[in-house]
Amino acid sequence: MRKTYVGRWTPTRRxxxxxxxxxxxxxxxxxxxxxxxxDEAPCRIITIATPIGHHNDWFPLTTGRDFQLSPITQSLEPxxxxxxxxxxxxSAYHYSIGGSGAxxxxxxxxFAGATTDGDPATALNMSIDQHVLPGIGGESTPIPSLQLGxxxxxxxxxxxxxxxxxxxxxxxxxxxxxxxxxFGGSDPNAELQRAxxxxxxxxxxxxxxxxxxxxxxxxxxSMDAHLxxxxxxxxxxxxxxxxxxxGIANENDFYGNATNMPAISxxxxxxxxxxxxxxxxxxxxxxxxxxxxxxxxxxxxHRANHHSISHDGDAEHSLNLIAEIDGWYTExxxxxxxxLDSIPEGDGTVLDNTLxxxxxxxxFARSHSPFDLSVLVAGxxxxxxxxxxxxxxxxxxxxxNQTPLNNVMAEIATGLGxxxxxxxxxGFATGQLPQIRN
Amino acid sequence: MTRTNHWLVLMCGAAACISAGCxxxxxxxxxxxxxxxxxxxxxxxxxxxxxxxxxxxxGRRLTATEYTNSVTDLLGLEGEHGSFxxxxxxxxxxxxxxxxxxxxxxxxxxDAARQLADRxxxxxxxxxxxxxxxxxxxxxxxxxxxxxxPLRDEDVARMMGTYNAGVEAGTPQDGVAWVLHMLLASPHxxxxxxxxxxxxxxxxxxxxxxxxRATRLSYFLTGSFPDDMxxxxxxxxxxxxxxxxxxxxxxxxxxxxxxxMNQFIREWLGLDSISTxxxxxxxxxxxxxxxxxxxxxxxxxxxxxxxxxxDDPSLSVLLQTRSxxxxxxxxxxxxxxxPALDGDGWGVTEVPEELRVGILTHPVFIAxxxxxxxANASIRGHFMNSKILCREIPEPTADVFDEFPEFELAATxxxxxxxxxxxxxxxxxxxxxxxxxxxGFAFENYDSLGRFRTTQENIPGNVADIDASGVLRVxxxxxxxxxxxxxxxxLAQSEQVRACFVRHAFEFAFSRYExxxxxxxLENIHTQLPEGGGTIPEMFVEIAMRDSFFVLTPDALEVR
Numbered sequence: 001m002r003k004t005y006v007g008r009w010t011p012t013r014r015x016x017x018x019x020x021x022x023x024x025x026x027x028x029x030x031x032x033x034x035x036x037x038x039d040e041a042p043c044r045i046i047t048i049a050t051p052i053g054h055h056n057d058w059f060p061l062t063t064g065r066d067f068q069l070s071p072i073t074q075s076l077e078p079x080x081x082x083x084x085x086x087x088x089x090x091s092a093y094h095y096s097i098g099g100s101g102a103x104x105x106x107x108x109x110x111f112a113g114a115t116t117d118g119d120p121a122t123a124l125n126m127s128i129d130q131h132v133l134p135g136i137g138g139e140s141t142p143i144p145s146l147q148l149g150x151x152x153x154x155x156x157x158x159x160x161x162x163x164x165x166x167x168x169x170x171x172x173x174x175x176x177x178x179x180x181x182x183f184g185g186s187d188p189n190a191e192l193q194r195a196x197x198x199x200x201x202x203x204x205x206x207x208x209x210x211x212x213x214x215x216x217x218x219x220x221x222s223m224d225a226h227l228x229x230x231x232x233x234x235x236x237x238x239x240x241x242x243x244x245x246x247g248i249a250n251e252n253d254f255y256g257n258a259t260n261m262p263a264i265s266x267x268x269x270x271x272x273x274x275x276x277x278x279x280x281x282x283x284x285x286x287x288x289x290x291x292x293x294x295x296x297x298x299x300x301x302h303r304a305n306h307h308s309i310s311h312d313g314d315a316e317h318s319l320n321l322i323a324e325i326d327g328w329y330t331e332x333x334x335x336x337x338x339x340l341d342s343i344p345e346g347d348g349t350v351l352d353n354t355l356x357x358x359x360x361x362x363x364f365a366r367s368h369s370p371f372d373l374s375v376l377v378a379g380x381x382x383x384x385x386x387x388x389x390x391x392x393x394x395x396x397x398x399x400x401n402q403t404p405l406n407n408v409m410a411e412i413a414t415g416l417g418x419x420x421x422x423x424x425x426x427g428f429a430t431g432q433l434p435q436i437r438n
Numbered sequence: 439m440t441r442t443n444h445w446l447v448l449m450c451g452a453a454a455c456i457s458a459g460c461x462x463x464x465x466x467x468x469x470x471x472x473x474x475x476x477x478x479x480x481x482x483x484x485x486x487x488x489x490x491x492x493x494x495x496x497g498r499r500l501t502a503t504e505y506t507n508s509v510t511d512l513l514g515l516e517g518e519h520g521s522f523x524x525x526x527x528x529x530x531x532x533x534x535x536x537x538x539x540x541x542x543x544x545x546x547x548x549d550a551a552r553q554l555a556d557r558x559x560x561x562x563x564x565x566x567x568x569x570x571x572x573x574x575x576x577x578x579x580x581x582x583x584x585x586x587x588p589l590r591d592e593d594v595a596r597m598m599g600t601y602n603a604g605v606e607a608g609t610p611q612d613g614v615a616w617v618l619h620m621l622l623a624s625p626h627x628x629x630x631x632x633x634x635x636x637x638x639x640x641x642x643x644x645x646x647x648x649x650x651r652a653t654r655l656s657y658f659l660t661g662s663f664p665d666d667m668x669x670x671x672x673x674x675x676x677x678x679x680x681x682x683x684x685x686x687x688x689x690x691x692x693x694x695x696x697x698x699m700n701q702f703i704r705e706w707l708g709l710d711s712i713s714t715x716x717x718x719x720x721x722x723x724x725x726x727x728x729x730x731x732x733x734x735x736x737x738x739x740x741x742x743x744x745x746x747x748x749d750d751p752s753l754s755v756l757l758q759t760r761s762x763x764x765x766x767x768x769x770x771x772x773x774x775x776x777p778a779l780d781g782d783g784w785g786v787t788e789v790p791e792e793l794r795v796g797i798l799t800h801p802v803f804i805a806x807x808x809x810x811x812x813a814n815a816s817i818r819g820h821f822m823n824s825k826i827l828c829r830e831i832p833e834p835t836a837d838v839f840d841e842f843p844e845f846e847l848a849a850t851x852x853x854x855x856x857x858x859x860x861x862x863x864x865x866x867x868x869x870x871x872x873x874x875x876x877x878g879f880a881f882e883n884y885d886s887l888g889r890f891r892t893t894q895e896n897i898p899g900n901v902a903d904i905d906a907s908g909v910l911r912v913x914x915x916x917x918x919x920x921x922x923x924x925x926x927x928x929l930a931q932s933e934q935v936r937a938c939f940v941r942h943a944f945e946f947a948f949s950r951y952e953x954x955x956x957x958x959x960l961e962n963i964h965t966q967l968p969e970g971g972g973t974i975p976e977m978f979v980e981i982a983m984r985d986s987f988f989v990l991t992p993d994a995l996e997v998r
Contacts, residue, residue: 142541143540143541144540145540146540146541146542147539147540147542152524159526161539163537166535166536167535167536167537168526168535168537168539169535169537169539169540170524170525170526170535170539171524171539172524172539172540172542172543172546174522177522177542177545177546177549178542180545180549181541181542181545181546182541182542192607192608192612195603195607196552196604196607196612196615196616196619197548199600199603199604199607199616199620200548200551200600200616200619200620200623202600203596203597203599203600203620203624204620204623204624204625206592206596207596207624207625207626208625210592211625211626211631214633215497215631215633218497218536219497219536219629219631221537222497222499222536222537222538222629223625225537225538226537226538226544226625229538229540229541229543229544230544232541232544233541233544233545233548236541307809308809
């Protein structure tokens with residue numbers, strides 16, 4: 001089997017040292033916290049979606065605490081003590097009545113534990129990144145949460161964040177827009193612009209406040225959300241100077257162009273790292289592209305698109321291409337982890353206090369299977385999670401009795417301070433997942 | 439007077455059909471009475487004197503197109519102003535979530551509003567800006583149109599407060615710019631907020647106020663706020679049924695009205711996905727250049743416009759038009775003779791009917807319903823079933839995953855699919871694909887880029903003839919066809935296809951799927967149309983004439 005994994009990132013010496021030292025020395029002394037860390041080290045969450053399932057070897061080659069990463073996920077080796085791979089999970093979408101296609105139903109299942117109401121990108125439940133906000137102090141930061149996309153084609157099937165039924169929170173794929181919102185642009189008339197913005201924000205606040213009094217509950221909820229965003233803009237206007245990321249493109253048409261995906265991915269990672277470092281927000285949903293992605297990974301030398309390749313049988317050539325795609329996505333996640341790990345916080349780094357949940361929309365992609373899904377939980381806020389492990393929960397279990405993905409999310413919510421017995425769709429989720437906590 | 443259309447009932451049986459899976463044949467499910475646990479069957483003349491009570495509509499936010507149109511009409515500035523608004527699907531059409539995504543989305547509104555306000559101020563006459571009386575009148579008028587209702591005292595106070603703050607901090611120009619900035623992302627502008635009238639109807643539903651009626655009508659038919667004539671009618675309190683009919687017919691003849699119907703057809707056909715397709719089938723149209731997408735989109739838009747602007751702007755003409763609009767590059771790529779081109783580089787070819795008939799054979803439509811280099815009859819058949827015939831095919835069930843077979847490329851695309859899907863009559867693949875694929879076989883004469891072909895050479899050295907014949911199950915009959923031309927002729931005559939078209943127009947207008955309570959609304963739209971279905975503008979008018987189009991539902995009462 002041909003193995004070509006394009007490496008863009010070399011682990012730093014420090015990261016390598018951490019990787020070799022921590023697993024052996026520090027881990028045995030970690031105490032099982034059930035609440036979040038102290039106030040000085042806030043807990044955070046990043047949910048990550050990459051499309052169309054995984055190559056079989058995305059999951060470690062061996063399970064248990066001494067799991068062995070395959071070449072596909074080698075870029076995560078420096079963080080192995082903070083990784084928790086889980087496979088053998090089932091997704092809610094199989095149980096969807098009148099569902100709208102397995103790909104499209106996949107993200108709502110993977111991130112909200114619920115089916116759709118017919119249109120893709122509508123989930124019948126709140127997504128995990130929103131659900132945990134009360135537990136991580138989401139309301140105490142300038143922005144409660146951020147929804148980012150690397151190539152969110154029209155953003156419809158790229159949505160992984162939901163405030164509730166029919167309240168999709170689609171991602172923004174233009175890093176320039178995100179950058180300007182969070183870190184402000186430079187303006188020669190800064191003072192006048194600031195006064196103008198403040199005045200306009202005041203007027204909107206007045207309008208929204210008077211509207212809230214006269215609307216029905218559903219509309220009022222949206223006005224509340226709008227008011228929250230107005231306050232967030234106001235907070236950003238008055239926040240202290242903070243290290244802004246560099247390297248954000250200026251041309252708007254740079255974004256939305258598939259060939260720029262590698263660069264956009266790096267820019268979004270830099271924005272997330274700065275937003276966390278500055279404590280602008282504690283919850284980010286990062287969607288790489290739409291479910292059932294038809295991105296052609298031209299930078300890997302691919303001629304066919306991802307979706308086509310995934311249906312191309314078991315031909316060795318196609319499996320190699322899938323391995324390359326998976327390897328690339330893994331490198332992106334590793335790069336993000338590296339950035340977070342480079343920001344010191346308390347005795348550790350921002351990565352230590354961040355929970356990363358990486359999921360995809362399908363199990364066996366070729367047949368759109370809702371079974372045998374694999375996810376990665378990484379980072380370990382509060383020491384709650386039993387990281388440094390690879391668990392195969394599907395071993396010896398009939399597929400239809402596999403553990404619902406929802407149970408992983410129930411555990412994430414609880415670990416981040418929102419005690420949750422059942423997460424997502426009633427009748428599907430079966431509880432928590434004690435195996436993944438300390 | 440009631441002409442019951444049982445296809446409407448069948449459509450509502452989709453959920454029942456899906457839970458039934460594909461055991462046996464889908465076609466057995468066709469007559470509504472065979473749907474187990476399906477919806478109640480509406481019998482002629484029994485219950486549809488009035489529309490049902492519609493499902494709740496919890497306010498709306500302007501879609502990208504609506505925002506673009508509204509800003510253009512408000513300020514006279516051209517541009518894709520609303521492109522930053524993140525779309526969501528509503529019943530398969532492009533809509534938008536009521537709730538803002540996060541601060542970056544509000545920030546994008548703020549940026550757009552700031553830039554637009556500055557552009558608008560730059561176009562104003564400096565002498566006028568210095569005239570405080572003129573400015574106040576200008577701002578009042580702009581706000582009145584943006585808010586789509588008479589201004590309240592608090593609106594004016596807030597607006598003039600912002601104006602004065604701007605003048606004080608800067609110049610009179612700043613004052614105007616600050617107010618426009620505020621208006622262009624004001625919740626009263628970007629949301630359609632509806633409160634209804636104080637008195638509820640007998641069935642508990644709440645009638646909309648005259649200005650709310652005018653707003654719904656206008657956004658449905660033109661994708662923009664009410665124009666002065668319609669606003670005046672709302673102001674005068676004379677927007678009754680007759681006036682609605684008159685204005686609806688008038689608005690559909692405007693440039694915005696034509697474009698709105700064009701947009702409905704494009705979204706119904708799934709054509710607007712060209713704008714966002716990442717699939718690099720587009721590459722195959724030639725070296726990638728930014729104009730390709732725009733040209734493809736423009737070609738289909740012009741073809742639809744030519745039908746809408748013709749003497750008979752009907753569904754059957756749309757299904758049978760032979761006009762294909764091309765640039766030189768498109769004609770060459772599609773193997774169509776280059777016609778005389780106008781100054782913009784566009785021309786129209788009337789293609790011979792043995793080659794192409796109707797919008798469903800337009801190369802762009804075909805290309806978008808293909809997969810990489812493969813004329814995919816399943817994808818084309820899926821479209822035909824769901825969008826043309828309103829026949830729901832269930833998603834694969836768990837047992838399908840057990841028997842996903844290996845397959846090899848056969849001599850033609852059709853043969854490959856037939857072997858894979860229909861090779862084993864006992865398989866669960868067969869149960870669904872036997873209904874899914876056949877309507878798609880009619881388009882075998884078009885390759886994955888929409889080019890006409892009569893042979894295919896999938897296997898080198900093996901030139902195989904294309905077979906585009908099949909049997910279409912429609913109107914409860916099996917109709918054999920030899921090719922796409924014959925298939926579209928059958929569709930153009932079909933009652934089921936017309937009813938399905940009405941259903942999708944309903945979904946476009948109401949921005950949601952229909953529910954059992956909507957059966958009478960659908961039925962009443964259908965029965966009001968002339969024999970043969972009438973024209974597309976007539977259908978839009980009849981939708982706007984339904985009582986259920988202009989009410990709020992009882993749950994809005996809670997806060998009153």
